Amino acid sequence: MESQQDDRNTTEQFEAWALCVRQERLWPVLDEWEAPTVSSGFNRRLYARIEHEENAGWLPRLWRRADGKRWQQAFSLATACVVIVAMLLLHVQPAPPAHPKSRMDPVDIKQVERALDDLEMLQQLNPAVKAEMPVAEKSL
Amino acid sequence: MTKAVAQPYQNRRVYQDVSAVAALELDTQLMLRVRDGDAASFGLLLDRHRNPVVHFLYRMVQNQAVAEELAQEVFLRVYRSRTTYEPTAKFTTWLFRIATHLALNWIRDGRNEKGVESLDAKAGDGLARQVTDRDPGVEHRLVKEARIEEIRRAIHSLPAKQRAAVLMHKYEEMEYTQIACVLRCSESAVKSLLFRAYQRLRERLAHMA
Numbered sequence: 001m002e003s004q005q006d007d008r009n010t011t012e013q014f015e016a017w018a019l020c021v022r023q024e025r026l027w028p029v030l031d032e033w034e035a036p037t038v039s040s041g042f043n044r045r046l047y048a049r050i051e052h053e054e055n056a057g058w059l060p061r062l063w064r065r066a067d068g069k070r071w072q073q074a075f076s077l078a079t080a081c082v083v084i085v086a087m088l089l090l091h092v093q094p095a096p097p098a099h100p101k102s103r104m105d106p107v108d109i110k111q112v113e114r115a116l117d118d119l120e121m122l123q124q125l126n127p128a129v130k131a132e133m134p135v136a137e138k139s140l
Numbered sequence: 141m142t143k144a145v146a147q148p149y150q151n152r153r154v155y156q157d158v159s160a161v162a163a164l165e166l167d168t169q170l171m172l173r174v175r176d177g178d179a180a181s182f183g184l185l186l187d188r189h190r191n192p193v194v195h196f197l198y199r200m201v202q203n204q205a206v207a208e209e210l211a212q213e214v215f216l217r218v219y220r221s222r223t224t225y226e227p228t229a230k231f232t233t234w235l236f237r238i239a240t241h242l243a244l245n246w247i248r249d250g251r252n253e254k255g256v257e258s259l260d261a262k263a264g265d266g267l268a269r270q271v272t273d274r275d276p277g278v279e280h281r282l283v284k285e286a287r288i289e290e291i292r293r294a295i296h297s298l299p300a301k302q303r304a305a306v307l308m309h310k311y312e313e314m315e316y317t318q319i320a321c322v323l324r325c326s327e328s329a330v331k332s333l334l335f336r337a338y339q340r341l342r343e344r345l346a347h348m349a
Contacts (some may be wrong), residue, residue: 025349026342030310032284033291035195036204038211042194043186046212050219 167231174222182222186215189232192312193239199307200243202296210242233321236312240304240322247300287348294344302337309334 167188173181193214198207217238295303301323308314308322320327342349 022342022349023338026338026345027310029287029345029348030291030295030341033199033288033295035198035311038191038194039204039208042190042208042212043183046186046215049212049216053216053220 168227171218171222171225171231172227174219175225182219185218185231189235190215193235196236196307196312197239197243199295199311200240200300200303201246202292206246210239210246213242214239229321230318232314233318236308236314236318236322237324240308244300244304290348291345294341297344298337298340302333302340305330305333306337306341 167185170181170185170188174185190211194207194211197210197214198204201207201210214235218235295306298306305319305323308319309316314322316327316330320330323330323333325333
């Protein structure tokens with residue numbers, strides 16, 4: 001049992017050692033790739049940019065400080081929201097207004113009652129009127 | 141598994157660690173002076189870190205002009221943030237975090253495809269590039285250029301995050317913890333990234349070793 005464990009440890013150590021050797025061989029190969037020297041005008045260009053920024057107005061500086069990209073995203077989002085709300089308002093039909101006759105205010109009820117009374121009275125009078133009318137008029 | 145990734149130049153690193161503490165304090169002090177309005181200290185910081193930042197970015201994007209442009213943006217951002225600077229992390233960690241962020245964004249935007257130029261690229265008329273030189277050392281130089289091109293391609297073939305981890309570990313000799321801080325991941329994730337990246341590089345560059 002112990003010998004098996006020892007064998008496993010030895011194998012693991014050997015593998016780790018082999019990996020290290022291969023890694024050590026890789027190292028000088030990677031060293032061959034040297035980065036080129038930085039151009040001589042680098043500092044001058046950087047200071048010119050800094051000076052340009054310093055002399056810029058307060059709005060560009062505020063824009064940069066507040067991270068222009070985030071503002072742009074927020075602005076796009078707000079615009080999209082406004083467009084969606086506007087479209088919803090345009091497409092949703094307003095509810096039809098309630099029919100004026102359905103409103104039963106007290107004045108109307110009285111008028112209706114009065115009209116019904118008048119009609120009833122007319123109906124009562126109607127046979128008498130018909131009887132008095134001449135035949136020619138009746139045919140009309 | 142990842143423990144086996146070799147730490148190069150271990151003896152050299154022990155000595156570097158001692159001086160790193162002093163350097164850390166110096167960078168922090170310089171940046172605090174910049175915060176207080178000392179422009180000369182910004183110049184010192186620029187001189188100390190310009191080359192490592194440009195070289196890192198050059199190896200990331202593999203284009204000198206773009207690397208310098210991105211490096212300018214890194215130092216501009218440092219300058220812009222001077223008033224709000226708090227020494228919560230190592231200055232170099234912060235610096236390389238900005239640099240890595242810019243480089244990864246540039247790669248993500250797909251702008252790297254047109255920037256990289258290969259020696260094997262065909263000229264405008266469809267013929268392979270011809271290099272004419274009567275110098276006796278030209279053969280040696282061409283072999284060297286071909287080797288560098290192969291290394292460059294091998295590193296370029298790595299996924300962007302693995303590439304950044306390898307460049308910080310191999311060329312900038314940064315510690316796992318610092319790389320983890322820059323890439324905003326755990327130390328074990330960095331080891332895993334490096335293990336896979338070096339495995340791939342060993343396979344691709346086996347014939348050169």
